[in-house]
Amino acid sequence: MIKLTNVSKSFQTKKGTIPAIDDVSLEVQPGEIFGVIGYSGAGKSTLIRCVNLLESPTTGSVIINGRDVTNVSAEELLKVRRKIGMIFQGFNLLKTATVYDNIAIPLKLTDVDKKEIDKRVQKYLQIVGLEDKHDAYPGQLSGGQKQRVAIARALAQEPEILLSDEATSALDPETTESILELLLKINEELGITIMLITHEMNVIQKICDRVAVMEKGKIIEQGKTVDIYARPSHPTTKRFVNSTYHKELPPHVLQDLIQTGPVVRLTFVGESSSKPVLASVSAKFPVSPNILAGGIIALKQETIGTLVVHLHGDKEETIKAISYLEEQGVKVEGVEVTHV
Numbered sequence: 501m502i503k504l505t506n507v508s509k510s511f512q513t514k515k516g517t518i519p520a521i522d523d524v525s526l527e528v529q530p531g532e533i534f535g536v537i538g539y540s541g542a543g544k545s546t547l548i549r550c551v552n553l554l555e556s557p558t559t560g561s562v563i564i565n566g567r568d569v570t571n572v573s574a575e576e577l578l579k580v581r582r583k584i585g586m587i588f589q590g591f592n593l594l595k596t597a598t599v600y601d602n603i604a605i606p607l608k609l610t611d612v613d614k615k616e617i618d619k620r621v622q623k624y625l626q627i628v629g630l631e632d633k634h635d636a637y638p639g640q641l642s643g644g645q646k647q648r649v650a651i652a653r654a655l656a657q658e659p660e661i662l663l664s665d666e667a668t669s670a671l672d673p674e675t676t677e678s679i680l681e682l683l684l685k686i687n688e689e690l691g692i693t694i695m696l697i698t699h700e701m702n703v704i705q706k707i708c709d710r711v712a713v714m715e716k717g718k719i720i721e722q723g724k725t726v727d728i729y730a731r732p733s734h735p736t737t738k739r740f741v742n743s744t745y746h747k748e749l750p751p752h753v754l755q756d757l758i759q760t761g762p763v764v765r766l767t768f769v770g771e772s773s774s775k776p777v778l779a780s781v782s783a784k785f786p787v788s789p790n791i792l793a794g795g796i797i798a799l800k801q802e803t804i805g806t807l808v809v810h811l812h813g814d815k816e817e818t819i820k821a822i823s824y825l826e827e828q829g830v831k832v833e834g835v836e837v838t839h840v
């Protein structure tokens with residue numbers, strides 16, 4: 501649906517050339533929600549703006565529905581853009597226009613007739629849950645409601661793809677949750693493919709089927725969300741994944757514990773989550789697992805469990821116990837003294 505091949509984009513400034521994105525390739529499949537995560541300055545905004553050609557790549561190709569859009573005429577580009585809606589962190593609503601007009605004006609500009617405009621405004625305001633706000637002005641709405649209007653405006657163009665540029669970053673956690681649920685509904689019920697950028701791992705966790713991690717203009721890791729959570733390989737990806745666990749053991753506690761055996765983080769996914777592996781460890785080896793912390797992360801399609809466990813026992817026996825856990829499909833990671 502969206503295919504970027506070897507896309508690079510640099511900006512010329514007085515201080516020289518800034519390589520914002522560097523040789524990025526990725527593919528978003530029809531019907532999926534694809535997330536790009538990275539810290540500030542990683543190149544996410546530039547990347548997503550290359551998809552609808554708000555930025556033109558310096559090199560590389562952008563293919564939408566099988567068509568290379570980097571070399572099309574201005575007229576063709578307009579047609580392609582109509583199939584791609586976009587929402588933003590700052591909502592970008594017209595302050596002096598009502599909710600109705602905010603949704604209707606872009607449709608008027610594309611010559612949709614009045615009756616059809618009325619129909620679409622009503623339909624999409626209902627989908628976003630704001631059917632009673634036709635005549636309100638943006639200033640009279642909460643941040644979450646403003647984003648819902650922006651989503652209705654994007655949907656009213658009846659796009660195949662929705663691009664989301666940090667759409668929940670300005671919202672509180674509860675409102676973020678409700679907007680993420682709305683994006684899921686749009687994806688599932690209207691079949692719209694969504695590509696989003698974010699710096700928040702909980703956005704990826706809750707709604708993305710696949711994720712790409714960006715750093716310094718490059719994609720450093722990409723894959724199914726569940727695989728990235730279960731086995732992050734790049735240190736930056738690990739930082740993002742660990743940010744969702746919110747668990748830290750006081751260093752002195754950890755220091756004391758490791759005198760009598762390793763402290764490990766166990767990650768359970770798929771089949772391994774339903775086996776009573778810790779009970780088997782104590783039955784098979786002279787090792788006592790002591791659970792220090794635990795949690796469950798609900799991803800869009802799967803659940804991942806984590807436990808931080810102290811394996812109390814003889815060194816050789818704990819090594820055998822760890823091998824056994826790995827054979828059972830559990831991911832085992834040593835916990836260092838500063839962080840859990």
Ligand SMILES: Nc1ncnc2c1ncn2[C@@H]1O[C@H](COP(=O)(O)OP(=O)(O)OP(=O)(O)O)[C@@H](O)[C@H]1O
Pocket residue numbers: 511512513518519520538539540541542543544545546547699
């Ligand atoms: N129009 C521009 N002119 C010059 N440099 C730019 C321009 N747009 C982006 N950059 C630079 O490109 C790099 C990537 O910026 P970009 O906004 O894409 O990152 P980001 O990951 O979206 O960051 P943030 O989350 O802070 O918006 C940064 O170094 C930025 O300063």
